[in-house]
Amino acid sequence: MRLTRKQRLEKSQKDKDDEYYTLFEDISAELQHYKEQLKGKRIICPCDWDESYNEEVVYKEESSIIQKELFSNEGTIKKIDILASKKKFEKDLEGVKCEFVKFFVANAxxxxIQSISVSGYSPNxxxxxxxQNVDYSLYDVVxxxxxxxxxxxxxxxxxxxxMEFIVIGPQNAITYKNCFKYIQENRMWIGNHxxxxxFRRPDGTVLPKSDNIPRSCCWFTNLDVEVRxxxxxxxEEYCGNESTYxxxxxxxxxxxxxxxxxxxxxxxxxxxPITFLPKFNPDQFEIIGLGKYVDKIVETKGNELKILSNNGELKIPYERIIIRNKNPYKGE
Structure with missing residues (x-):
């Protein structure tokens, strides 16, 4: 039996099948919207997989190699200070595997950007x-x-x-109790995409856009996003169309x-539906709660919102967010 999108994502989490590497085009498409907000910032990319633990790139000035490695070592966190160098280098990025590193070095x-740092961890x-162990006081944006x-x-x-952050996560993280609380409090929201x-897998194969995993992921941030x-x-009108709602x-x-x-x-x-969130404007709507956690719900099995259908059966709609229009139309 074919698994649903949610089931596949939950299975990957259960199996700790977390090694989905972001494509360069997705990074570029999202981060271009934050160009002004990233000026002068110290950026860190915490990476938890072998792929990003040892990165190397050759920097050249004219014909002389001036730096064989991408980063100067600061303990086990590696950093390059862009502003301090005040130089434009020819960058050989062919050997860099992590697309986040590639993007920032190419566009620093x-x-x-003031500096780029990577905290690498090899689980194996x-x-x-x-x-969890990074000293985030040294950085501005994750x-x-x-x-x-x-x-x-x-x-x-x-x-x-x-910390300010721009990160990729599973779409169903919206329903995590802690994540939803941050969204409700306007401390986190959906990014531009x-x-x-x-996604690229460790074996080099690419999961296309049509695959459930890329379709079930999105950007989360607390930097300003224009759509908000x-x-x-x-x-649509409620009055006269009550049966529709x-x-x-x-x-x-x-x-x-x-x-x-x-x-x-x-x-x-x-x-x-949770697909409301990418369009959410906090000046237009108030988020009351997540359906299964909302206050004053009448408890039934599973503590889910339920609709009474015409045949008398109770139907459970897919995950719902409870909202309120701050300025509904009142008529003339």
């Missing part, structure tokens, strides 16, 4: 620095693709260290199946 001067050899099985802990680490174009300042156009059997809210179906004239609580 253009982005006016148990050497290097785990992301940018990486953390292990999916540790994503919740990774985000807690970012928050506990007051909700899906990825693919754009209002969702609301064209059934009330939940065990919670005082209506069910909305699609983001573009949110009615402009409803002032109560609404349950919307």
């Amino acid at each position: 001067e253009d982005y006016y 050899a148990d050497k290097g620095v785990k992301f 940018i990486t693709n953390p292990p999916f099985s540790l994503f919740g802990e990774f985000i807690d680490t970012m928050m506990n260290n007051n 909700y899906h990825l174009s693919g 300042h754009s209002k969702i156009p609301l064209v 059934p009330n939940y059997y065990n919670y005082n809210a209506i069910n909305v199946n699609k983001t573009n179906s949110i009615p402009y004239d409803y002032d109560g609580f609404m349950g919307v």
Whole structure:
């Protein structure tokens, strides 16, 4: 039997099959939106896999090799200070495996990045620095693709260290209790791209965009994202179309199946799909809670929101976020 997208992602986490390497085109497509916000920043890319533990690149000035390695060693964390060097080098990036490193070295001067650091950890050899042990006071922004099985802990680490971050994570991390709390408190949100174009595996094969894993991942950040300042156009009306928006059997809210179906004239609580979040504008809507964790839900088996269908059966819609329109249309 074919597994669903959610089941496949959960299986990969259970098996700790976390070695999905981000494609250069996905990194470039996302990070170009933060160019101004990255100026003068000290960036660290915590990497937890063998691939990024030992990176090397040749820097050349004219015909002389001036630096054989990409980074100067600072213990087990490696760093190159772009501003201090004040030089533009010819960079040989062919041997660099990590696409995050490749992108930042290739664009460091253009982005006016102060420094790039990598904390590498090799699980097989148990050497290097785990992301939990990095001294984040030395850096401004964390940018990486953390292990999916540790994503919740990774985000807690970012928050506990007051770090700015741009990271890739599983879409269903939205439903993790700790991650959703940060989203609800406007301390974290979805980045500019909700899906990825693919992933590269350790054996060199690429999972295409059509595969469930890339389609089930997105960017998370706490840097400003333009869409958070754009209002969702609301064209549907609740008054006169009440049957389109059934009330939940065990919670005082209506069910909305699609983001573009949110009615402009409803002032109560609404349950919307998690795909609402990439378009979420905190000035337009308030997030009340996650369906299965929301306060005052009438407990039923599984503690899920339920809809009473016409035949009397209780249906459970896919994961819902409870929201409220801050400025519903009240009529003339």
